[in-house]
Amino acid sequence: MCELLGMECNVPTDIVFSFSGLRQRGGKTAPHADGWGLALYDGPVARVFLDPDPAVESPLARFVAENPIKTLLAIGHVRKRTRGPVCVANTHPFVRELWGRHWVFAHNGTVEGARKKKLGRFRPLGTTDSEHACCLLLGALDSAFPGYPRRPTELWQAVAELGGEIGAGGTFNFLLGDGRHLFARCATNLHYLVRKAPFGPATLADDDVRVDFSELTTPTDRVAVVATRPLTTNEVWTQGKPGELWVFDRGALRATLPSVAKPTPRARRSA
Amino acid sequence: MCELLGMECNVPTDIVFSFSGLRQRGGKTAPHADGWGLALYDGPVARVFLDPDPAVESPLARFVAENPIKTLLAIGHVRKRTRGPVCVANTHPFVRELWGRHWVFAHNGTVEGARKKKLGRFRPLGTTDSEHACCLLLGALDSAFPGYPRRPTELWQAVAELGGEIGAGGTFNFLLGDGRHLFARCATNLHYLVRKAPFGPATLADDDVRVDFSELTTPTDRVAVVATRPLTTNEVWTQGKPGELWVFDRGALRATLPSVAKPTPRARRSA
Numbered sequence: 001m002c003e004l005l006g007m008e009c010n011v012p013t014d015i016v017f018s019f020s021g022l023r024q025r026g027g028k029t030a031p032h033a034d035g036w037g038l039a040l041y042d043g044p045v046a047r048v049f050l051d052p053d054p055a056v057e058s059p060l061a062r063f064v065a066e067n068p069i070k071t072l073l074a075i076g077h078v079r080k081r082t083r084g085p086v087c088v089a090n091t092h093p094f095v096r097e098l099w100g101r102h103w104v105f106a107h108n109g110t111v112e113g114a115r116k117k118k119l120g121r122f123r124p125l126g127t128t129d130s131e132h133a134c135c136l137l138l139g140a141l142d143s144a145f146p147g148y149p150r151r152p153t154e155l156w157q158a159v160a161e162l163g164g165e166i167g168a169g170g171t172f173n174f175l176l177g178d179g180r181h182l183f184a185r186c187a188t189n190l191h192y193l194v195r196k197a198p199f200g201p202a203t204l205a206d207d208d209v210r211v212d213f214s215e216l217t218t219p220t221d222r223v224a225v226v227a228t229r230p231l232t233t234n235e236v237w238t239q240g241k242p243g244e245l246w247v248f249d250r251g252a253l254r255a256t257l258p259s260v261a262k263p264t265p266r267a268r269r270s271a
Numbered sequence: 272m273c274e275l276l277g278m279e280c281n282v283p284t285d286i287v288f289s290f291s292g293l294r295q296r297g298g299k300t301a302p303h304a305d306g307w308g309l310a311l312y313d314g315p316v317a318r319v320f321l322d323p324d325p326a327v328e329s330p331l332a333r334f335v336a337e338n339p340i341k342t343l344l345a346i347g348h349v350r351k352r353t354r355g356p357v358c359v360a361n362t363h364p365f366v367r368e369l370w371g372r373h374w375v376f377a378h379n380g381t382v383e384g385a386r387k388k389k390l391g392r393f394r395p396l397g398t399t400d401s402e403h404a405c406c407l408l409l410g411a412l413d414s415a416f417p418g419y420p421r422r423p424t425e426l427w428q429a430v431a432e433l434g435g436e437i438g439a440g441g442t443f444n445f446l447l448g449d450g451r452h453l454f455a456r457c458a459t460n461l462h463y464l465v466r467k468a469p470f471g472p473a474t475l476a477d478d479d480v481r482v483d484f485s486e487l488t489t490p491t492d493r494v495a496v497v498a499t500r501p502l503t504t505n506e507v508w509t510q511g512k513p514g515e516l517w518v519f520d521r522g523a524l525r526a527t528l529p530s531v532a533k534p535t536p537r538a539r540r541s542a
Contacts, residue, residue, distance in 0.1 A: 100394035
């Protein structure tokens with residue numbers, strides 16, 4: 001399996017603290033040593049750092065941890081391979097351009113059934129079921145809308161429905177970013193918290209690091225953090241329920257939507 | 272304007288020597304200080320390092336220069352802005368997925384006329400004429416072929432023709448990679464060399480660095496390097512002619528094709 005990390009904020013924030021915790025799970029405190037990736041948005045564009053080496057040993061991961069880049073939206077991943085060999089092509093997150101912006105996707109779980117579904121305009125570069133699912137999801141959005149939806153709630157609903165469809169019969173915990181929102185779907189295991197005033201200290205679960213956010217923030221700052229497992233030991237994390245999609249925007253949880261497959265006509269008849 | 276760097280090899284090679292020279296032109300020996308980027312292919316996938324800061328000062332550029340990553344195909348760029356502000360979105364090279372592989376594009380010059388042409392499936396993320404031209408070129412390839420052409424020469428011809436069409440009336444020096452080939456179009460200024468046995472020493476034009484490639488290579492190695500201006504002082508570089516496209520594959524120049532706009536029917540009649 002793998003572990004996910006997402007961050008979505010109302011002021012540019014660096015992800016160094018959370019990434020330092022995730023990095024430890026890439027071969028030290030957890031066995032997700034088959035590569036790591038981190039996407040940092042700058043407007044509609046994501047800069048992506050990818051490395052098939054273990055995050056805990058990777059010089060590039062050390063560089064990212066030591067050279068903070070501020071962003072409003074970030075998606076990270078440490079991989080423990082289940083499908084597809086260890087290589088750059090199979091390293092999450094995956095990125096595609098749609099409607100003139102980058103879409104970034106990372107997955108935890110397996111959705112082998114997704115491979116049987118027909119792809120739209122996007123094709124995988126590697127061999128994971130995860131990237132196939134990413135291409136399915138973005139291809140379906142491309143088919144469903146002529147451009148970025150004017151009413152964001154239409155997009156949220158579409159992502160929720162597609163998450164349910166593609167994840168049916170598999171384990172489809174995912175993070176998806178479009179430069180405006182962070183979408184986070186829980187299938188089995190996902191947690192979030194929103195840091196806001198009054199800020200206090202936080203201590204990493206996986207490393208001997210403590211930060212007092214009251215020294216680094218202003219009273220209006222809000223930072224939502226999503227992770228497979230809580231990254232800190234002294235903060236309250238909310239656990240996701242299977243089949244729900246969170247939508248984060250400007251550092252707040254804007255919506256929680258059901259993200260489950262609709263019953264097929266036959267199933268409905270037999271119910 | 273900007274400066275381009277491409278490398279295409281028959282054995283995995285790091286680009287540190289050439290990139291070290293290019294980096295100096297990003298603010299020290301030349302004024303291309305408005306960002307830099309470097310794409311390093313791993314099979315069909317490009318890892319891309321982007322930074323809107325001057326290459327000569329950038330910690331990420333230093334990291335890339337100090338942590339060699341071997342590759343068969345690389346495309347780099349240092350920017351001196353002419354169109355579009357300095358930001359990540361406007362930093363070359365640009366990347367899109369087409370036919371299940373990454374296509375990487377970097378440009379030197381201006382092609383303002385390209386903005387009037389209708390885009391295909393790819394949309395720009397930023398505001399440069401360069402990225403618009405990239406999207407035009409890849410969109411036209413997508414329309415012209417149902418998938419990656421079986422006969423590579425059909426692809427080479429298409430890239431040559433599209434280079435001529437999109438570049439008509441502008442200055443369209445570009446590098447394009449597809450993970451198999453390096454395409455290099457000369458409009459005004461482009462040079463290449465192929466390093467092969469017998470290897471010898473090379474000295475950078477922009478930094479006090481000398482490498483003896485005979486100590487680092489085997490007799491069958493071949494490395495093609497393309498740059499806006501020669502990067503070394505003691506090697507023979509071949510200068511491109513305006514309107515020609517070079518195609519490099521496995522470290523060798525495989526084809527030189529005319530890349531000029533076809534005369535329109537009216538022009539043909541009046542000739």
